[in-house]
Amino acid sequence: MSKQILSPLPGTFYSKPAPDQPQFKSVGDAVAVGDVIGLIEVMKSFHEVVADQAGTITAFAAEDEEPVMAGQALIELS
Amino acid sequence: MPIKKLLIANRGEIAVRIIRAAQELGIATVQVHSAADTESLAVMMADEAVLIGPPMASKSYLNIANVIKAAVDTGADAVHPGYGFLAENADFADAVEAAGLIWVGPKGASIRVMGDKVAARVAAQAAGVPVVPGSNGRIEDLAIARGIAQDIGFPVMIKAAAGGGGRGIRIAHDLEEFERLMPQASAEAKAAFGDGGLYMEKVIERARHIEVQILGDGNNVIHCFERECSLQRRRQKVWEEAPSAALPQAMRDQLCASAVALAKAVQYRGAGTLEYLYDDASGQFYFIEMNTRIQVEHPVTEMITGVDLVREMLRIAGGEPLRYSQDQIRLNGHAIEVRICAEDPAQGFKPGPGTVTSLKVPGGPGVRFDTMLYAGYTVPPFYDSLLGKLIVWDENRAAAIGRMARALGELDVGGLPTTKPLHQALAQDADVLAGAFHTRWLEPWLEQNSHKLDEESKTP
Incomplete structure (x- = not known):
């Protein structure tokens, strides 16, 4: 069952x-509750x-600098 | 050559304001917009609209090539930049003129001088305008800077030469902090503005923010009196008035004359604002910076002088000389503007974009509401939170505050949080009624009065 982190x-x-710094998290990274993604x-x-x-x-559902709606998926987790 | 077709390189309420001025002069309008602003009031009001990019401002409203291309493709002969975005970008001003178009604003060279806060300070001193005690130009040498800091006395502000609008400022309270902050400030300025140059100014405690509106045609300059914008949160203005209640007439004359002298010295063309700090304890004023554009709070000046500043900008850009002499500009009554933003003052000013489900606009004598809202409009989350500006005029300051309270009671924006409860509370506050405030008055007031800022508690 896949899980998602949604935009609040x-x-x-x-x-x-x-812009000149690495991503908070990358595909394959472990995420704990409370982590900034x-x-x-x-x-x-x-x-x-x-x-x-x-x-x-497992995947980013939104790209860096992408406009998003509240409730839209940002990250897919396994 | 009079402007025939004007491109508006902005959005929101100021785009609407500029379209209105153009329409009254018989000028056709082209509204550029991002993909998030297709349903905006400015797009609906303009004769033509051109999509210039995705929602992100850096890819649309700040994309110089796309804006110029839209102007050329639609046969526009002039560009008005509004405020914010590209309004004080000298390279954009030059690019507009290089494309054979009229730039509604001062020459790129004037924007460059005033955009470099050190060059502006030097120009002010040369024109005999008092500046805040500090370094004579950029800080080139730490040892000399240390000496100046000790001479003028702590606390001192370390400011980025390329900063402005409250950005790129650090405060050092003693020598040790000063030495620690200098390298950081320089590195940050280099990263933020591409220029690590710094200068230094004494901190004026309990100062008022007073600014003078000027209009120039490249030869002559007149002033349209002053505005006071001391009520600020995070260096952003929230409540603005004209005239200042704190200035004696003799001081007003001196202040306005100094602004005209400096604008003349740089052969200023268009509308501009010279910002000052005023210390009512000592009766001293100090020039801090010049904004080479129309300002958010320009309507209060329009209300007390009867001059339509945006229309005059278009006439001057079209080649007309100033239509007013200084003695034709009369100060009449008192005006106040409050910024209605999509923020919840009861929740730390949390922004709340979304759909306007209903809208009731205040009216009656002496009331003006400059806005881009309409019922059913969805306020996008990508830009600043300003929804509109409620402006009132009355014979004197006390009457104007009373009228503001009345007008705020009529205003109702359904579906979004707004800063209306903040302004209702301010309009009843004893210090505000007395005009007894300074630029650091509002933030502590907000901490002590958060219970007054709930929308529910204000609804009768």
Whole structure:
């Protein structure tokens, strides 16, 4: 049964803390509840996306800098 | 040559404001927009609309090549940049002119001088305008900088020469902190602005933010009096007034004359604003920076002078000389603007984009609401949270605050959190009524008054 981490807010998804830094998490990484997996920029303010489930990342459902809706899947976990 | 077809390189309420001014002058309009703004009011109002990219501003509203291409493709002969986005980008101003189009704003060279905060400070000093005590230009040598910091006294602000709008500022309270912050500040400025240059200013405690509106045609410059914007949160203005309640008339005359002198010295063309700190304890004012564009809070100036600043920008860009002499600009009554943002003041100003389910707009004498909202519009999450500006005018400040409270009571934006409860609380506050505030007044007030900022508690 696959699990997903959803965007809590509408906005722009960032998979990195800054453009010149590595991704918070990559495919194959283990994720624990409470880990920061990305940022959502909404109206020029940045909000951390915190994992509410644990697992291993199988895929990113949203790309870095992609516009997302609230409730949209960001990461697939196994 | 008068403008015939204007491209608006912006969005939101200011795009609507510019389209209105163009329509009144018989100028056709082209609205560029991102994929997130297809349903925007500005797109609906403009004669033509051109999609210039995806939602992210860096790929649409900040994409110089796409904006210029849209202007050329639609046969526009002029570009108005509004505020924010590319409004103070000298390279964009140059690119517009290089494409054979009219730039509604000052020359790229003027934007460059004022955009470099050190060059602006030097220009101000040369024009005899007082500046905040600090370094004479960029800090080239740490030992000399240390000496200046000790001379002017701590705390001092370390500022990025390429910064502005409240960005790139650090405060050092003593010599040790100063020496620790200098290398960090330089590295950060280099990363953020591509220029590690720094300068230094004394911290003026309990200062008011007062700014002078000017209009120039490249030869003559007039002022349209001042605005006071001391009520700020995180260096962003939330409540603005014209005139300032704190300035004695003689001080107003001096301040406005200094702004005209500096704008004349740089042969300024278009609308601009010179920002100052004013210390009411000492009666001193100090130039801090110039904004080479129309500002969010320009309507309060329009209300007290009767001058349509955006229309004058279009006329000046079209080659007309200033239509007013200084003695034709009269200060009449008092105006206040509040920024209505899609943020919840009861929850730390958490942003809340979404769909406007209903909209009731205030009216009556002396009330103006500049907005891009309509019922059914979905406010996208990709841009700033400003939904509109509620502006009131009345004969005097006390009456204007009363009128603002009345108008806020009529305003109802359904479906979104807004900052209306904040403004309702401010309009009843004893210090606000007395005009007794400074730029660091609002943040501690917010901490102590969070219980007054709930939408529910304010609904009668």
